[in-house]
Amino acid sequence: MHSDTARAVRPPHDTDQDEKTPKATGPAPTWDPQQYLRHAGHRARPFLDLLARIPALPAEPGRPARIADLGCGPGNVTALLTDRWPDARITGFDLSPEMLQRATEEYAGPTAGGGSLDFAHADLADWVPEETYDLIVSNAALQWVPNHPGSFAAWINGLRPGGTFAFQIPGNFTAPSHALLHALCDAPRWRSRLGGHGARYTHLLEPAEYMDRFTGLGCAVDVWETTYYQLLTGTDPVLDWVKGTALRPVLTALxxxxxxxxxxxxxxxxxxxxxxxxxxxxxxxxxxRIFAIARKEA
Known part of the structure; x- marks a missing residue:
């Protein structure tokens, strides 16, 4: 999963439960690239599965593909794009200074296939394409962006005809790992400091809802979901996993x-x-995990 490319805030909802739950506030989470990369193999696998289903891009001979990675994190997954499109010009965008520093140090510069890879600061809460892209891709970042479905039209508009927007996001926010975190943050001992921090993801849509959004924008759509049964090793491995992702807002608040x-x-x-x-x-x-690929009309 990528880092927090957007303001980590909880969106408003009109339900009784949300009226009872404090809204999470405060600064965006501080990210730890080293902790995040401790499970790099498991975190990269969904992106590889997404990448395998992305159709051919509209790039032509003499015009390499232009690609944006929204929520690039430490850059290790962004670099995988160069295997599929070796001569592409690729920019990874992220909000976290820690992640951008790691990505730039490790991966920025010319690529082996004659392309280029660079990284830039951006907040997905208000990011819009300033140029035309053949592919806009996002790996496990949009869960941090409460208004992300509202940006789909602008992102699709920023694609060339025949271009693709593709993303994958976690869909496990009712799983024990997150339900227990939510309950603990709202427990009497922690509620005043952490209330709402465990329930940040209620804005995510289900696969059919994402499909409806993209078909409404005139796109050809491929949407699916997969549950990965990951075998984690070591002492308290699930805690170690969430220290790199879901726990970041809590640790930042404390x-x-x-x-x-x-x-x-x-x-x-x-x-x-x-x-x-x-x-x-x-x-x-x-x-x-939830996957979506939307191809703009050629």
Whole structure:
């Protein structure tokens, strides 16, 4: 999953439950590229599956493909685009200074196929294409963008005829890993500091709803979902996984209060141990992902 390319805020909803739940506020999460990359293999697999289904781009001989990666994170997944389009000009966009620094240091510059790879600061909450792209792609970033369906028209408009917008996002926000985090953040001990931080993802749509949005924009659409059964190893591996993603807003909110951080992580760890007991070869962590590919009319 990519880093927070958008303001990590919880969108408003008109439900009784949301009226009872404090809205998460505060600065965007601070990201730790090293922690995120501890599970790089599992995190990259959905992007590779997405990449395999993207149709041919409208780029022509003498005009290399122009590609934008929204929510590039530490750049390791962005670099995979050069395998499919070796001469493309690729820009990864992200909000996190920590992620952009890592991506630039590791991957920016000319590519082996004669293309280029660079990285730029952007907030997906208000990002619009300033040039025309053959492909706009996003890997596990749009869950941080409450208004992202409202941007689809502008992003599709920024594609060449026959161009593609493709993304994948987590679809596991009712899973124990997130339900327990939500409940703990809203528990009496933590509610005043963390209330709402565990329920940031209620704005995500279901696959059929994404399909409806893109067909309404005149696109040819390919939408599907996959649940990956990931075998994680090590001590408290599910906690280690979420430290790189879902826990970032919580850890940012607790800041340098080590007593609070350790206490919260201890409580959450015990809950996760009950929900995801280890087996003889590791801990099974089911992870549902939602995929969408929208191709603009040629």
């Amino acid at each position: 800041g340098d209060d080590r007593v609070a951080v350790d206490a919260f992580l201890g409580e959450y760890r015990d809950l996760l141990r009950g929900a995801y007991p280890p087996g003889p070869r590791g801990t099974v962590f089911p992870f549902r």
